[in-house]
Amino acid sequence: MRIDLLSIFPDFFTSPLDEGIIRRARLAQIIDIRIHNIRDYACDRHQMTDDRPYGGGEGMVMKPEPLAACLKAVPRYGEKHRVILLSPRGPCFSQQQALNYAGLDQLILICGRYEGVDERFTERFVDEECSIGDYVLSGGELAALVVTDAVCRLLPGALGCADSAEKDSFSRNMLKHGQYTRPPVFEGMEVPAVLLSGDHAAVDRHRFVESIRLTMCRRPDLLKGLELSREERKVLKQEGLLTQVEQMQARV
Numbered sequence: 001m002r003i004d005l006l007s008i009f010p011d012f013f014t015s016p017l018d019e020g021i022i023r024r025a026r027l028a029q030i031i032d033i034r035i036h037n038i039r040d041y042a043c044d045r046h047q048m049t050d051d052r053p054y055g056g057g058e059g060m061v062m063k064p065e066p067l068a069a070c071l072k073a074v075p076r077y078g079e080k081h082r083v084i085l086l087s088p089r090g091p092c093f094s095q096q097q098a099l100n101y102a103g104l105d106q107l108i109l110i111c112g113r114y115e116g117v118d119e120r121f122t123e124r125f126v127d128e129e130c131s132i133g134d135y136v137l138s139g140g141e142l143a144a145l146v147v148t149d150a151v152c153r154l155l156p157g158a159l160g161c162a163d164s165a166e167k168d169s170f171s172r173n174m175l176k177h178g179q180y181t182r183p184p185v186f187e188g189m190e191v192p193a194v195l196l197s198g199d200h201a202a203v204d205r206h207r208f209v210e211s212i213r214l215t216m217c218r219r220p221d222l223l224k225g226l227e228l229s230r231e232e233r234k235v236l237k238q239e240g241l242l243t244q245v246e247q248m249q250a251r252v
């Protein structure tokens with residue numbers, strides 16, 4: 001997969017894209033990430049990428065021409081590509097959206113700055129807008145990194161461990177259970193005994209029940225989309241949780 005990042009602050013990406021899972025995925029050629037400096041496509045001698053808003057008001061607006069020229073210079077890769085503008089106006093990014101993006105050949109992520117980008121650029125060139133939450137950042141770079149990271153870890157081979165993304169929070173409308181590592185006792189607190197038992201079926205059951213409890217408590221809204229197998233329903237019934245889960249699924 002290829003991801004192209006368009007920004008007036010290309011140095012913003014240097015360190016985050018050169019660490020951990022993204023770095024490994026790049027080295028293994030699982031993902032090809034290219035950074036483009038929008039300023040290189042400004043037509044005037046001061047390399048202006050922004051100007052005052054028509055109609056007056058605060059701040060500056062990103063000019064459409066450098067954005068369009070930069071976008072046109074990005075070669076299209078594969079058959080399935082999307083041009084995405086990071087923007088607080090877009091639908092909120094989710095694990096499901098990350099999965100959709102991970103199925104594409106190329107994502108082109110455009111980072112706004114100042115008051116945002118000229119509306120005509122968005123209308124003509126952008127396939128969709130994408131927000132990472134109901135708050136306003138100073139620029140789209142952090143949002144583009146969030147999208148890049150979430151997509152990258154879903155690409156086959158990126159995590160090194162085949163199924164860990166499948167068991168992450170949100171992959172099944174559930175939050176992930178708590179995790180424990182050595183030592184077995186920390187400040188008087190013990191690791192749940194079942195995790196030390198070596199009984200894999202009991203460990204799986206414990207983790208599933210803990211995930212459900214956590215989701216019921218913190219994100220009951222997620223439960224609505226959760227499909228339970230017969231075996232899982234049986235476990236929840238034995239734990240006295242099935243009725244509560246069903247009530248929450250009906251309510252939210």
Ligand SMILES: C[S@@+](CC[C@H](N)C(=O)[O-])C[C@H]1O[C@@H](n2cnc3c(N)ncnc32)[C@H](O)[C@@H]1O
Nearest residue numbers: 086087112113115116131132136137139140143
């Ligand atoms: C200061 S913001 C502009 C906010 C705009 N004036 C508004 O009120 O909606 C500058 C840029 O940061 C990015 N940005 C800010 N908040 C974001 C969010 N929640 N999700 C994605 N991108 C965001 C966008 O690219 C935006 O063009």
